[in-house]
Amino acid sequence: ALVLAASWITRAKPADVTATFEIQHLGEAKSAFQRAADDAGTQLVQCRLLAAFIEQNYPFMQSLQVARDIGVWGRTIGSFSFALGLGFLLLASGRRWQRRGDFASALRAIELAAALFEGLQAPVASADAAMEEAELLAAGWESMQGIHALQRAFDAYAAAISAMGLPQPGYLAAWQELRGRLAQTGALLLAWGAGRPAFDRTRQRLLELSILPGMSS
Known part of the structure; x- marks a missing residue:
């Protein structure tokens, strides 16, 4: 439910409203998934956080490492197909930024997807x-x-x-x-x-x- 709430905020908020509330909901969702030992859910939230961090100008090198870690998770102890889908979710985020005319943010989203695919060895x-x-x-x-x-x-x-x-x-x-x-x-x-x-x-x-x-x- 918390992930859905964050998704609704992403779709409904105006372009000039920051992602603060989305990040807050996603943080709560991540904690809930971790308590439930739901690794896939945790990785989903991590991926959504990466997309939100682009908007908030979080340290990008750190985000790249998180993306690679998602890929490594999918290749080793997790689900390859699930992690692959998360990478394509990041690519879709890049296209969203491109439609807004923010090519720099779109490029960062693509680079995050590339880092995930690198860790996944896809x-x-x-x-x-x-x-x-x-x-x-x-x-x-x-x-x-x-x-x-x-x-x-x-x-x-x-x-x-x-x-x-x-x-x-x-x-x-x-x-x-x-x-x-x-x-x-x-x-x-x-x-x-x-x-x-x-x-x-x-x-x-x-x-x-x-x-x-x-x-x-």
């Missing part, structure tokens, strides 16, 4: 976070700002699809989805990296993975 999700970072940088400033993030996303998608090998019936849909993400990321790199080393490197990798079958090397 390479495809890490690539998704890098892709969102690249798109945010391009939207907020200029496309060249996002090339390094886009390159990280491309490399991670390429490594993941190489590790999967040839598509099998059991995961054909996942393979096709990943291939589509790689193609999209590669197309953006080709467009943004024209005339730069990134162009030739990306083109060659796409050829190796048969993403550009109509082109010759």
